[in-house]
Amino acid sequence: MPSITCFLAVLLSASILLASGVVHADISPEQYRQPPALWPAMNHSNPSAKELAPLPGLPRVSWHTPRTERLGYQLFFDPRLSGSGQIACASCHDPDLGWADGRQVAIGHNRQAGIRNTMSILNSAYFKHLFWDGRAKGLIDQALDPISNPLEMNASLPEVLDRLNAIPGYQQAFAKAFNSERINADHLAMALAAFERSIVSRPNRLDRFINGNYQALTDQQIKGLHLFRTKAGCISCHSGALYSDGDFHHTGLSYYGRKYQDTGLEQVTGRAEDRGKFRTPSLRDLAYTGPWMHNGLFPSIRGILNMYNAGMIGNTRLPPGLPPLSVHIKPLHLSSAELDALEAFLSALNQQPYRRPLPKLPDYLSISSWK
Incomplete structure (x- = not known):
């Protein structure tokens, strides 16, 4: 029979792992129904990842009046x-x-x-x-x-x-x-x-949740929020108020050497190490901005989640000439129920954008009068 000292040591180790986010046991929704500073720790592969947050006000510029x-x-x-x-x-x-x-x-x-x-x-x-x-x-x-x-x-x-x-x-x-x-x-x-x-963007359900309306998210969406911040690692790239780090990553979707080839950032920098990198899109209001990815080839959010869950195509299947995938891309081993929760959480990031009526334009100049 193990000693009480050994038992306490095991318990302490488990507590440390839970605190670091390495262990992904089921969480109680009440752990999130409190200010973000008190949420369980994030677990991600990006040291600069920021906590999810409402949009701040725009900084003023002299030419915007x-x-x-x-x-x-x-x-x-x-x-x-x-x-x-x-x-x-x-x-x-x-x-x-x-x-x-x-x-x-x-x-x-x-x-x-x-x-x-x-x-x-x-x-x-x-x-x-x-x-x-x-x-x-x-x-x-x-x-x-x-x-x-x-x-x-x-x-x-x-x-x-x-x-x-x-x-x-x-x-x-x-x-x-x-x-x-x-x-x-x-x-x-x-x-x-x-x-x-x-x-x-208009404030969405997650914004309202963060601002203290703790019924704005369902229990399933809170589980998805936890997965987003921990096991699924989404927050490594989709962080902060924009749900985007604004950076460029190689996820393996450049179709290099095939139809739809697009080398992305390399076309701007001329550097081979940037081949296949694209800017992380914002996830705000994503329900209204499909189809998705830089080539628009993906009409289903669940399909995209399935790809990331599988670790995309993996480095071993990359064609010659491409740099390794982003360090943030790896198999996630999410269950079907976890994918359901993650998809439910993503639905909380949407709020119908404001619509604008057509403005009245200055008197029209006919095409025949153009130089």
């Missing part, structure tokens, strides 16, 4: 920013479709298909790097890229500026917003970015 936001609102919905006069920013970032487009990949000029899924602009003001490959450093840097992209709006920026300068309503609005007699590219980018900064 009520006037620039209203002007950007009009411009965002105005097809005159495109070469054909038929495509607006809102064509791919529809407020009725989670500020994305609901397609596998974007459809642009002359019905050309893009190569990537349209990222929602929800909460884009909080990210330091935009686009799946991070090529834009903030909203102003991003704003004009789609206008001149031949697969998207296919316009000449100088011609767009001449067109806007010929519309009295825009001349007056830009003059009031920027105290400038002539519309220029910098002011166009600032106006679009100011409106896009205003597209922010």
Whole structure:
């Protein structure tokens, strides 16, 4: 019979493991019905992972004013920013479709298909790097890229500026917003970015739970929250208020050497070690932003969970030329009931985004009058 000393030693060891999150015994929902500082410890593979949290207020910037936001609102919905006069920013970032487009990949000029899924602009003001490959450093840097992209709006920026300068309503609005007699590219980018900064998620059930409404999550969703923060390791990449670390990871979905090949971040940095890396998308309002992943090939959240549960394709099956998978990717060994709980928790991250009516645009300039 073991001594009482041995028994206490085993009990102490088990307590330490539980405190570190290594042991994933069933938890009581009451362990989470309290402030996050008192929740069970996270268990993850990313030392910089942050606790889940509500969105903070946006930091102020001098160029985002009520006037620039209203002007950007009009411009965002105005097809005159495109070469054909038929495509607006809102064509791919529809407020009725989670500020994305609901397609596998974007459809642009002359019905050309893009190569990537349209990222929602929800909460884009909080990210330091935009686009799946991070090529834009903030909203102003991003704003004009789609206008001149031949697969998207296919316009000449100088011609767009001449067109806007010929519309009295825009001349007056830009003059009031920027105290400038002539519309220029910098002011166009600032106006679009100011409106896009205003597209922010509404508080969801998890936000309400964190803020003290402890009935906002069901017991099953709380179990999913625990798995998200511990055994499933989701919080390694999907952390903080955005449920995203804003970083780039190789998850094995670049289809390297096959149809749908996309090398991601490597196209921006030119570094082989970045091949196959893409920016971690936010999970806020994910129910409204499908289909998912950078290629839009995945229409089912459960299917995605199953892939991560299996450890994706694993390093041993990676084709030559690809770097190893992210250190955060590994088999999770989640049971069907645990996957159910995790999926239930993800449903608590959604809140129907605000919808915006179509704005009234300045007097229309006919296409026949364009230069």
